[in-house]
Amino acid sequence: MDLFFQQIVNGLVLGSIYSLVALGITLIYGIMHLPNFAHGHLYMLGAYVTFFLITDYGLSYWPAILFAVAILVVIGMLLERLVFRPLHHAPHINSMIASIGVMLFIEAIARKMWGSDYRRLDSPYDGIIDLFGLNITEQRLLVIVSAVVLMIGLHLFLKRTVIGSTIEAMAQNREGAFLVGINANKVSLMTFAIASGLAAAAASLAAPINLVYPSMGAMVNLKAFVIIVLGGMGSIPGAVIGGYILGLAESISGTYINSEYKDLAAFVLLILILTVRPTGLFAKEAR
């Protein structure tokens, strides 16, 4: 039974990271109707930036996270401005292909600059906490708690502030948002900034648990897509719930079924669900 609860905790850790990445993808999809295939690679960049800020520039953990988030916010905004905004009026498939181009580019750059080796970031919090008989490293607890804090922060931002609600408004009804004078360009720029920031935060939090390497973004990216298809594309609660479901499904199936096929779990789950419900579990309307 202990093993089971241990896996629940692991699943929550995984799920927190997946949810944060998926939230970014779903926000961008909600606003721009663009499945941003490069999002997982922004996550990877975030991990590298944090890693180098700590190892090469001697920053401590928290400032490094803040800087990494800031840098990724800038990169995200540049991407929006240079690649996706010019393509906004083109057919959707064009921007989808462009995002694949960006993805390939970011991964190749990372390989060129930092090599393909796996790097390990030492956690500043490597103590072990005894929680109701379960042993959890502090870092894992930190991931779970910070993810919840970030999600609550995002929720409050979207619901309680005027700027935040422009995002919500545009996601709900584009024309309506224009009618009340919302600037679409500003909103999409901001959405990209927030989404990239979330990816960087997730990466920085996860870096001490996972290894840092150029293709680390690819799998997370695919899984985040599975999540938002599960949760309904553009749905924020869907991304959060879907993230935790997938994290738990993965860690439990990895322990009890077969760890070789652990990565398959996500995709098989997706196929099963789409076979039964072609619009995802929480889709607002049939498309």
Next chain:
Amino acid sequence: MRFVPGSKWVVAALFFVALAIPLLTDNSYYLNMLIMVFIWSIAVSGMNIIAGYAGQLSLAHAGFFGIGAYTLGLLMVKAQMSFLVSLAVSVVLTGMVGAVVGMISLRLKGHYFAIFSLCMGVILSLVIEKWESLTEGVRGLLGIPVPKIGSVEFSTLTSQYYLILFFFVLAMFVNRQIIHSLVGRTFISIRNSEELAESLGIHAMKSKMLAFVYSTVLAGLAGALYAGYLRFLGPEIASIEHAFEMLLYLLVGGIGTLWGPVVGTALVMTLMQWLQSWQDYRMIIFGPILVLIVMFLPHGIMGAFAQLKKNQPSVLPDTTDDKNRGIERGVNDRRLAGGESDA
């Protein structure tokens, strides 16, 4: 073949050049290069049918290439079947897997289909890699016998060249017939608007299934030829990176054009050969190229060529017949493929 009036002659001339090449040179480097271009062109032209004509962006085609390749390899190595039978079985089997995948995935529209196909591609490559008892996993499948048809053994590079050229020409011929037929027009009408096509009485699902299964058959054929040619298989041929590479070939050459897949594959593969020492980093160049193409040349080289020809006041009488005009309209359509109405 709508790019030039009289393009028939260009194609015929190129065909004879292709036939004559092994007589002109026995440089194994060039022959090998051409063989690879033919093989990948077949696969990319499959992707073109479903993405470029029917408008459904499929990223699972490297997986189907892998199925074709591994089926041929396994049948020849483990079941000692003959080349032709194995080839036929691998093509049919790929088509059958394609039909099952299509039945589930084609109900999804636009982005959902693309994402689903991406996941499907990952599943196929993971299965090929992890099912070690069957595929030998990362060790790779070794010792595929030399292809033999009757008493003819395709052991030399030249004979392989003609074998693969035959299938390449066959595939391009069938593609051309399909694209210029009513069925091909049906695909285009679905790309332009599925709702409109259905209101005209087109069974969209049936047409999309046809396009998808045919496109997977081409990918499977290419895979099987690849296995028979290299006679060694590793699981990475089914990897998602290859699907992205195929997408790159398709876009550079021109998505939704008959010859785009061939032009793009030849051009990009040649460029990649030059950048051999860059191997892992070549996407530093090709990633941005992909972005620039969708921004400025959404129909790739062949599309730009067609546009150029159209804008040029022609001294020749316009020989394009009705059929060709229909396809030109498809090219000029703002929509590239798979798009859905702007939300």
